[in-house]
Amino acid sequence: MHTLLIMHHILLMNIILIILIINMTYLLIMMKIKVFMLL
Known part of the structure; x- marks a missing residue:
């Protein structure tokens, strides 16, 4: 039981x-996508 x-x-x-x-x-992927969209 304990195990x-x-x-x-x-x-x-x-x-x-x-x-x-x-x-x-x-979150990292979304941030990268946002950065690419801004460029």
Whole structure:
């Protein structure tokens, strides 16, 4: 039971990290597109 809880917590942390990375890359791409549009 205790190990299951730890596994679940690690999984949640990984999902949050992945979402953060995706959001950061998305923001970077959008900023680059805006810069290109301005040029």
